[in-house]
Amino acid sequence: MIVVGGEALVDLVPGASARDASGAMLPRWGGAPYNVAVALGRLGAPTRFLSRMSTDPFGNAMVERLANASVHTELVQRGPEPSTLAVVGLDPDGSARYGFYTEGTADRLFADPGPLPADTEAVALGTLSLVLEPGASAYEAVLHREAAAGRLISLDPNIRADLIPDRDGYLRRFVSWLPDVGLLKLSDQDAEWLGGSEPAAWLEAGPAAVVMTRGGDGLIAFTKAGPIEVPGVPTVVVDTIGAGDTVHAALLARLRAHGALTRDGLSGLEADEWRDVLGFAAEAAARTCARPGAEPPTAAELGL
Template sequence: MIVSGGEALVDLVPSGSTMDALVPRLGGGPYNVALAAGRLGVPTAFLSRVSTDRFGEALLRRLVESGVDVSLVQRGPEPTTLAVVALDADSSASYSFYTEGTADRLVTDPGPLPASASALCLGTLGMVLEPGAGVYETVLRREAERGVLTALDPNIRADLIADAAAYRARFASWLPHVRLLKVSVDDARWLAAGGDVTDSVKAWLDAGVQAVVLTKGAEGLSVRTAAGEVASVPTVPTRVADTIGAGDTVQGALLAWLVRRSVTDLTSLREADWREALRYAARAAAVTVSRIGAEPPTEAELERGH
């Protein structure tokens, strides 16, 4: 089972070319990862604290409808985090967040995850906003110690990071406990703090990460591993509605691919394996970007070539 931990929030997305009307869409990086993996038919659970407000009820219902186990979801009366989305000319998204006193920040340590949990995915706001960030960090270290396939997507939201140097140092402290690191090229550049991305990827691998997957927008996906394997695949051509949830779908699909094959040691994969995994993730992401908001595909949709 995959456990995805972090925020569940509501994206307020423009309904047209202006900001005159905003449509609520359910999302959040870790939430989208859980949806993607669950819809692809792999046992998946979501770990977070979700509001008891109307948005929270809708978030929980959508998880259940997508086949996601919600037994690790905590509830509270605090409001749901909101993100106002702006789309630029190529449909890329930027975000403004409203996070003060919201439910997902107040998650508490659930203790050891169920024995059936073979993969743990964390990232985005969950690893930034306290006190929840400290909780997820504890879970990461504990589950890595027992051999779970740990995955991280930092999904940088720079406006919410008050001290960039402190965050980069904390990020570095996570790496010995992370097996799969997925980053966008933009995030990799931010984390490199002006340094060379290739050098940073090598440093992350040297720190203990087994594989670094880079998402490069229209240029596709690539991976570099501690074993020296390098593979790249192109994006799948599609008409882009927006890019919300694309990277989260990649992460969910990659984890689904790995868990189906009972892969916990990424050094066991060869270049051909990585190409197959990346192609699968690229196909899933292509469906997501063809839709408004984060709407990952089901396995049935992929099989019929949606």
């Protein structure tokens, strides 16, 4: 079982006939960890979502969507606070920009539930959930405790710079997570914001593998045995919302299929196995980019 922890929120996305703020904005369910959980469920990987979600109509709809994706929700905490909103702007190439409304929202009040169920194989964390207090400290406690219990920790920082007022403080915190992280997944833009560190330095700090997304140029995995890369999969891009989250989910699902959801499993993957994992993630992301909003593909769509 893979546990995905973090925020669920409402993306307000420009309507199909408008790509600027003057057009109608349509609600779509999102939040990077939420997208990862939905994508994992659609790919057939046993998944639980760990979060605090509102009891408002948005929250109810998002919980229902998790259930429809076969994601287990017994670890979801509920509260009367409103759902977080993200207003999405689309650039001409379909890439997304975000503005967030987070004050007093449900996911910020997440409380550490204590040790996760015994069948937990891996824990995926990241994005706003590790930035916005008081919930960030609770998720951080989960990260360190579950790593100590032998679970693989997969981290996607998915930097939202506008919500990080103290960059130096965040960088110190990020470095403190790395010894307990088995898989670090990030974009080339994240890497640049984090200081442009060489992946080798991050590997030395703890992760067994670092996977970097490079938009249409594909993915590259950095391991102690050396880098492995695959090209992007050509597609007609509608928007890039949820593409990185789909990559994160597809990596975990394919690693699970290879029996590699452990530090030793990651370290033991051969180059051709890594190319299979990365290629699967690239194909899944391309399918997400070909339709509006964060709508990851199902296992059947990927021929599974």
